[in-house]
Amino acid sequence: MKRISYLKPALFLLISGMSFCANAQQTALQPFKPFTAEFLEVMKQASSLDTALRNVAANNSIVPFWQQDKTSFYYRKNLPGRNWEYVYVNPLAGTKKVAFDHHKLAQVLGAASGKKQEAARLRISEMFFNKNATVLTLKAEGEWFQVNLSSYNATPTTDTVYANYNRRPSFQDRRGRGRFGPNLKSPDGKKEIAFQGGNLFIKELSTNLQTQLTTDGTAEKPYGYGVWSPDSKTLVAYKSNPVKTKEISYILSSVPGTTRGELKTRPYAQPGDEFSSYEPFVFHIATKKQTKVETDILDLNGPPRIQWREGNNRYYTYEKTDRGHQRFRIIEVDTQTGKTRNVVDEKTNTFIYQNRVFTSYLPKTNEIIWTSEQDGWQHVYLVNGITGKQHQITKGNWVVRNVDSVDQVKRQLWFRASGVNSNEDPYYIHYYRIGFDGKGMLDLTPEKGNHTVTYTPDKKYYIDTYSQVNIAPVMEFRRVADGKKLMEVERGSAAAYLATGVKLPEPFMAKGRDGITDIWGVICRPSHLDPNKTYPVIENIYAGPQDSFVPKNFMPVSEMQSIAELGFIVVQIDGMGTANRSKAFHDVAWKNLADAGFPDRIAWMKAMATKYPYADISRVGVYGTSAGGQNSAGALLFHPEFYKTAVSACGCHDNRVDKQWWNEQWMGYPVGPHYAAQSNITNAHKLEGDLLLIVGEADENVPAESTYRMGDALIKANKDFEILTIPGMGHSDGGTYGRRRKREFFIKHLLNIELPSRNNQTATR
Known part of the structure; x- marks a missing residue:
């Protein structure tokens, strides 16, 4: 649709019935540039480069x-x-x-x-x-x-019996659910649990004689989830208050061979929904004594995994994260009395990131390995399971990213961390080994770059692969004992990529909103860049607090680079509120997802434009998917003075509509007014600039109605926008068609070029 360029501003506003700020009004009245043979050539070259890059033989990692x-x-x-x-x-x-x-x-x-x-x-x-x-x-x-x-x-041959050393369990001891369910045999093999009519029974396997242990269970509030002690003398079971998870629905509009839409419905918990809850009880098999555990009802994540004390089955521990994620406990239960004590009791005014809490139980010494951000950084602690006394194993202004292995015999910890080395990107992952006493920390991956390690099956050696976004990977075989390099397996080269003409991405750092904190990102430029010209800037955004997202490994090929070839500077940034930095850096997201690190992102792009004047930050676009879809639309609502154009795919536009576990982790519980205050839907009337919404009708991650409700709010606010629904598609940026529409949206609104319609048979593209 061509824009009306001949109307006077006042008359245009009168006819449209809409209000614009001065800048938006000027942009709206500016005629599009014609689609020229020159730009057609740019598009052809971009497509040709895409093909050339994808045909380069990539060996950025090896699978041994x-x-x-x-x-x-x-x-x-x-x-x-x-x-x-x-x-x-x-x-x-x-x-x-x-x-x-x-x-x-x-x-x-x-x-x-x-x-x-x-x-x-x-x-x-x-x-x-x-x-x-x-x-x-x-x-x-x-x-x-x-x-x-x-x-x-x-x-x-049929002699194919061999040890496949590549199908082994991970070294990591992850927290998880215990072994639950009806009819579980006792460890000594003599008894079996049974649940009937909501009550708990024990059956003697030698005689099939059943003994009823409870009488107050009902179908509405049954007993279940029994767990035996190792000596088979004690049983832990839970009386539950089941709550059916509420459902969401969507319609498949275009099912082949049908003439009607197909309704799909599935369980989907949203913030504030009620959960099933569980009360733990201890049963002493010999005496049939039932003891209620004196603890809070379990109302998050179901019954926990149980850890019995080595050699003394009178005590067991379990982990509890309170709903709202502001308290984490490791609780010990005395099965004789039902009394409990907190071995670990961590509280915070913001959030405890539950998925990053690592625990490993050392039964022979009654110790616990546990990670916490209690000193402001994610570190590892050794906890005495009897006294609760804590010893900090790792220390410093850096982050433990993951615990790979706990060696109870050598009393050593194997872990990944970032930020240890002050002379490099603080997000680069290195692998380390350290003693439980905090001494002898060894960097197994000393070279500068982002590392991935693959250990040999006996863990005596490892392959270390490291690279940077603009430096090809190196793969080395090293010895675990001292980290010594024994052999270089492969050394990558960027030469084949550079021969295509592509410009490799540039890591870039600038100060954030406070003028102190380093903010890291990456810049992609067109291969035909002319420093005497200016180029609009497009940000690829994802500000979800669960991780950091700027790529760190060698990246000569990406969608960002492909978009840049059309005549853009494309960037990606990790602003405050994302993970893998200090606790204070991360806490910016607490009940504050609308912030999305925008002040840091804007400061970063301004610094980039100062260094590289060809980056035109008067024309800034942004795109993202999922939480990134929420962020990209939010850019036009909360920062229209900077962002002018956005493509938002399957966005979580209101955190009350999205999944419970993700949103309560960052926005807290109970659901309060801050949920509505930060909703894109609530703030839809603030829209300035050009917005394209993309959604798959079959999205089972973020309900499609999140986008439809956003569209509804924009319509009610009399705002102009575009919306693209992809029939049958799930959680996605729209696939090949959606990505093409995204590029053309930026060409239209940032380069101001109206592309010819693909529906015109004579179109040259």
């Missing part, structure tokens, strides 16, 4: 397949032309070679299976070598073969 000696391994290496080869590495011998003759293997496998194999694209689903790597056993086309690598004779 460990062999029998637990140190040798093979991996699949990508080659140009979407081909690949297999590489065999014996790091202790310092050797690396192509695993076999791919042409010979393709021939013998083709002959043996009767199905042609391409040497550069061998279809192998499983594979392992013998001790000397002279015999290969593999599965191809659903059949197993053994190949002698000296003669390349392939014979069918």
